[in-house]
Amino acid sequence: MSGNLEHLTEKQYQVMASSKEQKSKLWKDCMMAFLFGGLICIIAQTIKDFLLSSYFAENVYGFDEEGAAAITTMIMVFLGAFLTAINVYDNLGRIAGAGSAVPITGFANSIVSPAMEFRSEGHILGVGAQMFIVAGPVLVYGTSSAVLVGLLYFLLK
Amino acid sequence: MGLLVKYLLVFIIGGVLCAIAQVLLDKTKLTSARILVIYVVSGVFLSAVGIYSKLVAIGGCGATIPLLGFGHALCQGVFKAVDELGFRGIFTGGLGAVATGIVMAVVFGLIASFVSKPKSKIQ
Numbered sequence: 001m002s003g004n005l006e007h008l009t010e011k012q013y014q015v016m017a018s019s020k021e022q023k024s025k026l027w028k029d030c031m032m033a034f035l036f037g038g039l040i041c042i043i044a045q046t047i048k049d050f051l052l053s054s055y056f057a058e059n060v061y062g063f064d065e066e067g068a069a070a071i072t073t074m075i076m077v078f079l080g081a082f083l084t085a086i087n088v089y090d091n092l093g094r095i096a097g098a099g100s101a102v103p104i105t106g107f108a109n110s111i112v113s114p115a116m117e118f119r120s121e122g123h124i125l126g127v128g129a130q131m132f133i134v135a136g137p138v139l140v141y142g143t144s145s146a147v148l149v150g151l152l153y154f155l156l157k
Numbered sequence: 158m159g160l161l162v163k164y165l166l167v168f169i170i171g172g173v174l175c176a177i178a179q180v181l182l183d184k185t186k187l188t189s190a191r192i193l194v195i196y197v198v199s200g201v202f203l204s205a206v207g208i209y210s211k212l213v214a215i216g217g218c219g220a221t222i223p224l225l226g227f228g229h230a231l232c233q234g235v236f237k238a239v240d241e242l243g244f245r246g247i248f249t250g251g252l253g254a255v256a257t258g259i260v261m262a263v264v265f266g267l268i269a270s271f272v273s274k275p276k277s278k279i280q
Contacts, residue, residue: 026183030176037175037223038168045167045218069221073258076222081265085273098178101189102196102223103171108262110193115266116275127270131263134190138224139252139259142197142231146251149205150235154247157239 029097036092036099040076044103048072073104080105084112110134163217170216174223193224200228205236230254 050056051068063071080103083089089109093100100106111131118130132139181192203209209229213220220226234254238246252259 026180029183030179033179034172034176038172038219041167041171041216041219041222042164044222045164048218070257072218074261077258077261078265081262081269085265085269087273087276090275098182098189098192099172099175101193102175102178104222104224104227104258107224107227107258108265111262112266112269113275115270116273119270119274123270127267131266134193135259135262137190137194138197138227141194142201142228142255143251145198145201145228146231146235147247149201149232150239150247150250153205153236154239154244 032095033097033099033102036096037102038099040100040103040105043079044072044076047075076104077108080108081112084109085116089113107135107138110138166215167217167219169219170212171219171223174220174225196224197228197231200225201232202228204229204232227255227258 048068051063051071052065057063080089083092083105089100089105090113093106093109100109110133114130114133115127118126120126121130178192178196181187181195182189187195200209203212203225209220209225209232213226213229221229231251231254234252235247235250238250238253240246242249
């Protein structure tokens with residue numbers, strides 16, 4: 001009887017411990033996603049503000065807001081692709097979780113990473129097709145919903 | 158608005174948008190691809206009703222760099238193209254606005270597939 005009770009409390013303890021562990025895991029994952037996601041956005045903002053600065057305008061090229069945003073996107077995509085190519089970004093993803101997947105650098109990673117991985121399956125159905133394994137759905141539903149709101153905008157205008 | 162406050166807002170808004178995705182990832186059975194689709198579609202609709210532009214005004218790159226901002230760019234691109242081209246703009250505006258990012262990622266992906274090999278990932 002007492003053995004049975006001990007067994008039960010041990011089991012209860014395990015359940016409690018694992019739920020606590022899960023809670024602290026969620027907390028840790030979220031902190032990491034928050035920190036890395038925020039950091040990537042700070043990097044992008046720094047690049048954009050530098051492109052818009054009077055120093056850059058006087059010495060290199062005077063961008064307008066839209067131009068600076070486009071160049072910032074290009075630089076961020078390049079960084080995401082480059083860090084993927086040197087096998088850094090996927091490992092960063094293990095620590096940062098959604099913090100590295102949600103920013104535009106993660107979008108670049110989602111294209112470049114499978115492109116590298118599926119090289120062994122050929123250039124057409126390997127690299128060419130698998131490149132869009134994650135980006136494809138994003139583009140399909142993103143553009144389709146944009147067409148939907150565009151149509152509504154056109155009709156209601 | 159001070160520079161420090163501005164950057165703090167960028168950090169917080171960008172961070173929170175990523176943390177929300179992390180909660181969805183940990184707490185629900187949604188796969189990461191599904192969450193990214195939800196993000197981009199939400200971005201389109203939040204942008205269409207005018208909410209996302211306000212977030213961009215506060216958070217700058219903190220709002221434009223996460224995938225919601227990709228949806229925002231799609232939507233604003235379509236709106237702008239409809240203003241300029243009418244009906245045809247519905248189909249040209251979206252991808253036109255985000256073409257830079259997609260094309261660069263595709264080209265870099267192709268180059269990387271030639272020059273780089275994936276290392277076995279650290280467990």
